[in-house]
Amino acid sequence: MLKEKAGSNAGQIWNALNEKGTMAFKELKKVTKFTDKDLYLGLGWLLREDKITVEPVDEKEFKASLK
Numbered sequence: 001m002l003k004e005k006a007g008s009n010a011g012q013i014w015n016a017l018n019e020k021g022t023m024a025f026k027e028l029k030k031v032t033k034f035t036d037k038d039l040y041l042g043l044g045w046l047l048r049e050d051k052i053t054v055e056p057v058d059e060k061e062f063k064a065s066l067k
Contacts, residue, residue, distance in 0.1 A: 002041075009034065009042030014051060014066070022065035024057055 009032075016031045017023060023031065029039050043064060046052040052064050 006041045006045045009038050010045035013042040013046060017064060017066045022063055024061050024063045028064060
């Protein structure tokens with residue numbers, strides 16, 4: 001069940017990044033309406049599948065973009 005949720009979250013994150021481009025995690029969380037846990041679950045899936053890149057914005061924030 002958790003695997004399906006991770007895949008679904010990843011799909012929603014991928015769609016948001018595809019539509020809007022590079023986004024900070026805060027913005028991505030707002031757009032997807034995910035909790036921290038759900039956001040990181042989907043981001044982890046996409047990172048493992050090598051579909052996104054993640055870069056630091058500053059000491060406390062990161063941004064994600066599609067490869």
